[in-house]
Structure formats: structure tokens, C-alpha cells
Amino acid sequence: MFYDYRVIVAGDQYIWKVNSIASYLPDDSFFLLVESSNQRVYALDLNSDISNSLSAECLSLRNLIFSEIGTESFIAGKANQIVEWYKSHQYCGACGGSNLPGEGQRVMHCPTCKTQYFPRINPCAIVLITRGREILLARSSRFRSGFFSCLAGFIEIGETAECTVHREIKEEVGILVDNVRYIKSQSWPFPSQLMLGFHADYVSGEIVVEPTELEEAAWFDIADLPSVPSAGISVAGELIQLYKEEIERIKA
Ligand SMILES: [Zn+2]
Numbered sequence: 289m290f291y292d293y294r295v296i297v298a299g300d301q302y303i304w305k306v307n308s309i310a311s312y313l314p315d316d317s318f319f320l321l322v323e324s325s326n327q328r329v330y331a332l333d334l335n336s337d338i339s340n341s342l343s344a345e346c347l348s349l350r351n352l353i354f355s356e357i358g359t360e361s362f363i364a365g366k367a368n369q370i371v372e373w374y375k376s377h378q379y380c381g382a383c384g385g386s387n388l389p390g391e392g393q394r395v396m397h398c399p400t401c402k403t404q405y406f407p408r409i410n411p412c413a414i415v416l417i418t419r420g421r422e423i424l425l426a427r428s429s430r431f432r433s434g435f436f437s438c439l440a441g442f443i444e445i446g447e448t449a450e451c452t453v454h455r456e457i458k459e460e461v462g463i464l465v466d467n468v469r470y471i472k473s474q475s476w477p478f479p480s481q482l483m484l485g486f487h488a489d490y491v492s493g494e495i496v497v498e499p500t501e502l503e504e505a506a507w508f509d510i511a512d513l514p515s516v517p518s519a520g521i522s523v524a525g526e527l528i529q530l531y532k533e534e535i536e537r538i539k540a
Contacts, residue, residue, distance in 0.1 A: 290371055291334045295352050295364055298344035302352060302364055303329060312338040320374055322367045331367035333375060349477060353521065365477030370394070372479060373407040381405075409475075411482045413452040414440035416527040417465055419490035419507060421535060423528065424461065425516065426497075426505035436514045438524040439505075440483070449484045457488070461505045462496035465489060471530065474523035485523040487531070510535050 289296040289304060296302070319330040339346050347355075349368050373396075380387055380398035387396040387405065396405040416438050417424040425436035441456035443449055453468050465488035474483045497505050508514060510532050517525035 289332045289334060289338075290368065291337045291339065291346055294346035294348050295368070296334075296339050296342065296344050297347045297352060298342060301344075302347075303327075304342075306330075309338070309342065312341050318374075320367075320370050322363060322370055324363050324366075329363055329367065331371050333371045353477075362475070365475065369407065369477050369480045377405045407480075409480055409482045411443045411449065411484060412440055412476075413443055413449045413456065413486060414438050414483050414524055414527070415453045415457065415465075415468070415486040415488050416471075416524075416531060417457065417463075417488050417490055418531060421510050422507040423510060423513075423531060424463075424490070424495070424505060425508055425514065426460065426502045428501065429503050434515050435517075436504075436508075437517055437522075438527060440524070443484075449486070453486050453488060460498045460501050462498075463493035464491040466491050471527060472523060474526075476522070483523045485527050487527065 289302075289309070296304075313332070314334065314336060317332055317334070319332055322329045322331050337346065349364060352364055374389070377387055377396040379385070380401060380403055382403045383398060383401040385398050385400035387398050389395075390397050390404070394407060397403065398405075424439070426439055427434075427436050439456055439460055441452055441460075443452045444455075447455070449470070450468050454465065457463060457465055467489040468486055469488075471485045471487050473485060475481075476483045495505050495507075497503075513528070516528055519525040519529035
């Protein structure tokens, strides 16, 4: 359940049984199915705050995902993206008419001009750059202070993900890499990204930080890292963790 772009949470509960909340829900509540492997979950966007009646609170999605229950809250991120897409496609961008939800598939469609609107996912490439035992980490001006992560950027029209990796690295820190290989991906709901995780080997160049994107970038020994994202929450954290394990295996 969402109210004002926040999730209604009580303790570690953020999925509610319909019976327990039915009497508090407005009559025009619209349920959106969120597929889940082991349960049938619906997303609901409320236009009034019922958290007090449920002895609950409204938490931002970011606070929920970065909380202790975060690793379990992937479904809340997915629900949030579905709600956002539904709310922002009430009207047709081509003719201005009112859209209707499609039946049997996730689509909003315009009955007047027949335009269809499917949920849009924005692909991003994120890359761990390594130089022997060292990894390159950067601090974005958007991160809280002291928090470092891998370089990342949106894939532009016409680009392959590998092109994005080379371009972002060149633009943000000015170095050259090769052997760019895909590792794994992650859905990231801020607001609706697919993060494609890569690993690349350093080739040459000194770090020159692009100041509008980054506050700081540096090489760190894998055994002596600053504060980095947790492997359970973000693909950046997983890329770092995987490399750490690889180095430890080589050492053993
Ligand atoms: Zn239309």
C-alpha cells in the first residue's frame, strides 16, 4: 500500500491481508497485480493516509529497502514501479484522451487513437573496475558522505551496454579499460532501472574526476574498502563481494 509515494509499514509488515484493511479503504480503490513467485500480491495507491488507523507509518521506499527488512522488500520496489507507471499513464501522450488499463496484460491503452503504453524500464550499466588487488570506487555528489560505489550510467539510445561502460568510465574518471564482461543484473526501483553489472580490467590512464558527476574517485585495496553498498541490497555490493571472494581464492 502506498500513500503519497511512500509505503505503509508497521514494524516489519508491509504486505497487508485485504480482510484486515478492507474497512479503511476508499470505495474507488484500484488494485494492481504484482506477480510474485510465492504469493498473490496487489499494489494499492491510496489518496488518503490510513496509516494511523493501522498503527502504521509511511516510509519512503528507499528507507524500506535500506532497512533490516530490505533484502525481503524487492516486491515493494516492483509494486512501486507498477503504481508509478499506472499513475503517470492516465492520459494518452499522443492525443490527450483518457487511457484504460488493458485486460490480460500489463498495458494502458487509448481507446481513441489505439496507442498502447507498456511499463518502461531504463537500462543502466554499472561496472567494477579492477587493477590487481585494487578496485576503483567513486563517490557521487548524490551519495551521503563517505559512501563509495561502482561507476554507473544510463545506456543511451543506439548504444550497447559495453559501449556505455567504456563511455561512462572515460567521461567520469578518464581511464581506459578492456575485457569488459557481463556478470549479473538487478532491478532497481529508483525510479525504474535495470542495472546490468559488468567487470572491467584497468589498462591505462590516471584518474581525472568529472566534477559535475563525482566528488571523488580512487583505487582501494580489496581488503581495505571504505563504506560500500551491501551485497544483499545492490548489484554494486555483489560485484565487489564477488571480486573479494575471487582474490581470497587466489591467495588460498
Ligand atoms: Zn490517444
